[in-house]
Amino acid sequence: MLSSEHVPSIFFNKSRSIDETNLYDGDIDEGGANKTPYDIIEHDVTTLAKANNLPPPDSFDALQLGSERLRTIIAALHCNILVRKEDLVRNLDYIANILEAVHQDETRRLMEEDDGALSEIEPDSVPNEVRDWLAMTFTRSMSTIKRRPSDKPKFKSVAQAIRAGIMVDRYLRRLSIDIKFKTINEWTFDVFSVNEFTSGQCLRYVGFELMQRYNLPNKLHISITALNNFLEQMESGYSKYRNPYHNLIHAADVLQTTYQIIYNSGLMNWLNDHELFAMxxxxxxxxFEHTGTSNNFHIQSRSDVALIYNDRAVLENHHVSAAFRLMRIDDYNILSEFTPEEFKNFRHLVIEMVLATDMSSHFA
Structure with a gap:
């Protein structure tokens, strides 16, 4: 029998909500009050197998349920109560999705909070020396003013000045990038300007903007970290051969042009989330990893790539194959939550679209 001194402290946190808030344990019998801690933990372990109708990871109910299930797992492991591997993996994955949703919400909240804090700053509340420093930093209007040594600003609070400067800089950058992305569904979108503004990272910015615009990471359970890592590796691959044309700017341009076409043609309305993500x-x-030479060059030079793909759509096959090989690595696996059927359909769509970029397949 498991005595109270051998029960992990996590159990006592768990037990407070068993009768009140457990959403999935309605089948505890009326004699539950006479059960030992071991019996209750053993019973709760059986609920880990219940995977139907779970609250969405980004809901409030999911936070409560995830906390209860995590405590159940910890208590079971502490008491050497068997938890089936598939139940353990499924529940830990569900809890990880909850934490990821919380992280996204908190990140969004902090960003909005910073914007709100900036808008709440009253001009009169900003010390004169801070105002002067900001003016000198972000405008040229005071650059020609000659100050006497005695007029040199003396910050009463360096932290206040730095914080104000950071907030203004962040606000201006956010405002600038929002303005640049305002025309992302138009032909006039300036990808070169975005690339310059983002210090040569336009592909990840455009890619992330479009994904977030349609809430695809949340809808398809795509890890934000994996997506960011994947886009970063895409930029690295496009820069591998220092290609003057088939580079990351070209990729961002094609991505935006593709979006512009499906948006303005109305085709967007006929695509589901998985199809849009695949596109x-x-x-x-x-x-990806374009060498800067043509398929014919690879065929005539009998390059390794031509030998691998038997002289057929040599580069196009390499682009899509290299991308899928990258996705096999956990850090870049943006498809980890796809079912086998979803992965199969996604892979088919991506392969067909990329291979269709071989112009020789469109002309006799």
């Missing part, structure tokens, strides 16, 4: 990814990877 975005196909545009992103379509020239």
């Amino acid at each position: 975005f990814i196909a545009a992103i990877v379509h020239d």
Whole structure:
């Protein structure tokens, strides 16, 4: 029998909500009050197998349920109560999705909070020396003013000045990038300007903007970290051969142009989330690791790539193959939550779209 001194402290946190808030344990019998801690933990372990109708990871109910299930797992492991591997993996994965949703919400909240804090700053509440410093930093209007040594600003609070400067800089950058992305569904979108503004990272910015615009990471359970890592590797691959044309700017341009066409033609309305995601990814990877030479060059020079793909759509096959090989690595696996059927359909769509960029297949 398991005595109270051998029960992990996590159990006592768990037990407070068993009768009040357990959403999935309605089948505890009326004699539950006479059960030992071991019996209750053993019973709760059986509920880990219940995977139907779970609250969405980004809901409030999911936070409560995830906390209860995590405590159940910890208590079971402490008491050497068997938890089936598939139940353990499924529940830990569900809890990880909850934490990821919380992280996204908190990140969004902090960003909005910073913007709100900036808008609440009253001009009169900002010390004169801070105002002067900001003016000198972000405008040229005071650059020609000659100050006497005695007029040199003396900050009463360096932290206040730095914080104000950071907030203004962040606000201006956010405002600038929002303005640049305002025309992302138009032909006039300036990808070169975005690339300059983002210090040569336009592909990840455009890619992430379009994914978030349609809430695809949340809808398709795509890890934000994996997506960011994947886009970063895409930029690295496009820069591998210092290609003057088939580079990351070209990839971002094709991605935006693809979006512009499906948006303004109305085709967007006929695509589901998985198809839209596949189209975005196909545009992103379509020239990944392009060598800067043509298919005919590879065929005539009998390059390794031509030998691997038997002289057929040599580069196009390499682009899509290299991208999928990258996705096999956990850090870049943006498809980890896809079912086998979803992965199969996604892969088919991406392969067909990328291979269709071989112009020789469109002309006799």
